[in-house]
Amino acid sequence: MGELKQGACKFGLWRVAVDYDDGIVYRVRFLQSAVEGPVPVQFTRFLAGKGMSFSPLVSSALSGDGTYQNIYRAVAGIPYGETRSYADIAKQALTHPRVVGNAMARNPTPLIVPCHRVIASDGTPGGFSPDIRIKKELLQLEQKVIRRF
DNA sequence: GACACATTTTGGA
DNA sequence: TCCAAAATGTGTC
Incomplete structure (x- = not known):
């Protein structure tokens, strides 16, 4: 190293x-x-x-075998331009939606672990630190790129 | 140990 | 429909 x-x-x-x-x-x-x-x-x-x-x-967040690592790996598996709900991720990581929210809030590597692709199950954005607008802009960017194909 | 969370689901009014 | 509350894992104090 x-x-x-x-x-x-x-x-x-x-x-x-x-x-x-x-x-x-x-x-x-x-x-x-x-x-x-x-x-x-x-x-x-x-x-x-x-x-x-x-x-x-x-991402260094993906190594290890704790609950958080399971969540981060599940999130990392979301394809470009797609979204999943906190409940979807929770189901895949064998945990609960609340814990997924906690993990996203403490995500050490946004973008690489695409926490911006995780939204609430009713379609609302959920949250994002430090500013929800970043999440929206990232999703817009991905939608725009996808639509070019 | 208690409390705070970027949630979801359920049940009662 | 809308609102309140429980479920539930982890980090921080």
């Missing part, structure tokens, strides 16, 4: 700060303050609507 690298790229009004090393992403944050440094090309491509996958990058 080398040193932890930090970088950031733009997404609308937001800065996407990434902490990563050797293809493993440890943390992704949405900030308004600037962070210096390069990010893996998968991020810039994804946020520009020119990539649908972060492969071969992996």
Whole structure:
């Protein structure tokens, strides 16, 4: 393992700060303050609507076998442009919707674990930190890319 | 140990 | 229809 690298790229009004090393992403944050440094090309491509996958990058949140890891893996399995409800994820991860919400709120790597694709079962967006608008913009981006095909 | 959560479901008014 | 409450796992204090 080398040193932890930090970088950031733009997404609308937001800065996407990434902490990563050797293809493993440890943390992704949405900030308004600037962070210096390069990010893996998968991020810039994804946020520009020119990539649908972060492969071969992996999230540190996926390793391990706790309930949270099961949830993160289930969320990571949601195809690009599609959504699942908290209840769907809970069923797949053999836990309960409330726990899924908790896991999403503490998701260390948004985007890679696409928590923006998890919405409430009635179609309302649910929540997103730090701003629900980010979730909506990400879903819009994916819809737009999908429709181009 | 109690409490807070990015939920869902159910039952009563 | 609408509202209140229970179910329920994990992290934080």
